[in-house]
Amino acid sequence: MIKFRNVSTIYDDEFEAIAGLDLEVKDGEFVSLVGPSGAGKSTLLRLMTREIKPSIGQVLIDGMDLSDLSQSEIPLLRRKIGTIFQDFKLLSKKNAFENVAFALEVCGAHPDEIAEDVPKALNIVGLADKIKNFPHQMSGGERQRLAIARALIHRPRILLADEPTGNLDLVNSYDVVKLLMKINEFGTTVVLATHNREIVNAIGRRVITMENGRIVRDQVEQGKYII
């Protein structure tokens, strides 16, 4: 379902963030992407949301080459994908309800459906009582859970998480990971880029290790954090 074919990404004509990478992620997999800073993990995720185009090679989702997408087709791709970021990327001028509702609105959901689904999603991530709060009125853990609710609300087939626990303490980190595993159980493909050894080892699923823009290890089952 997600395929990278000989992908290279070169920034500013000199820095090679991804170097000739081949990768295949099947539907419903839970993949942990590990490696030191600058290994190319975030670039890999940004290629999947078409934030950037590969310099060489192809990135395919459901057989569709993302480089061929026009500016107006990019939102359609992003609505299939839920994304969680280390810095949360919440809309600071919108409250919790509106942040989550936005992801549904862009998909063209009816206001009745939004009014019904958003409180449910906030309930799942444990923010039922913060529905009117703005991001600056929430703790780091709460903000990340809000970001997860937003990433899930439109039932995406793929969930990309870029260091989602990077700004969180251990307890909050485990909460986030538990949520991700639950989402995966319902059939959503999850790609998690992280530095967090304990978490990767606790998940115990496929682990891909990257270094200098290349895959140096791919443990398909019961993977461990090894660098």
Added chain:
Amino acid sequence: MDSFKETFKRIFHAGWTNFRRNSYISFGTTGVMALVLLLFGGLMVVNFVSDQIVTSLQDKVDVTVYFKQNASEDDILVVRKDLENEVMVERVGYVSKAQALEDFKTRHAGDALIQQSLAELSDNPLQASLNIKAKSSDDYASIVSFLEGNKFRAVVDKINFYENEAVIERVQGISSGLRNWGLLVTLVLAGVAILVTFNTIRLTIYNQKQEIEIMRLVGGSNWHVKAPYLIEGALYGVFAAIIATAVFYPTLWILSSKAGMLLPGISMIGYFLSNIWQFVAIILFAGILLGVVSSQIAIRRFLKV
């Protein structure tokens, strides 16, 4: 239809919420736009006044043809008829010898010496005349040459155009100068106003750059992200227009009463009050257009994510 209504409601609501929550920035932007719209209002006043001055100056210009003592009234009336048939001529006024004397007497009613001298005269020394008003001050020279070529040229004593020629040319120079400079100043100031508004809105939108990029990352289409910002831009325009109108009329009222002494016969407040709806419509339209177009241009570069 229903979904169109829903979409519009959503866009409007999002735009309004954004406007309200950014109250500090919205207040500043609206204030700057209100000043810009006031400047537009001021330019309208300047144009109105200069137009009135030009019209009243041109109104004062005319040409009078004086006829010799022996000219018969019939001949004069034929000349009048000929003149009235000319397209350049606005109107022709006839003052007979008797009327001229009457006017003269009235004018100098308080001057005993003149009254006495007149009483001593057996004959009416004054001349009959035709007062000609042209449609445009450019036309006087042609009208005069038309008169010069007329078959009754012999009964014409003098045409005061030659004495007035310099004055007429000067009036024409001032009029066209006022119009041209007025237009140039209006265009330059309007250009400055548009740039100021555009840059203010650009800063407002730049402030929300990250939000816009996040909306794109979450899957918002260009229109979905952009539309509330266009509404926000329009709202700046609407509120700015309201403020500008509320400041404009009282200010004009004060100015008008002071300017009345300098420019008698020109009522600025009267003119703008009788055209209040047109004024509000123009200011509102200019405000909304400026707000929406500036937002549209400013947001474009942040939608490339």
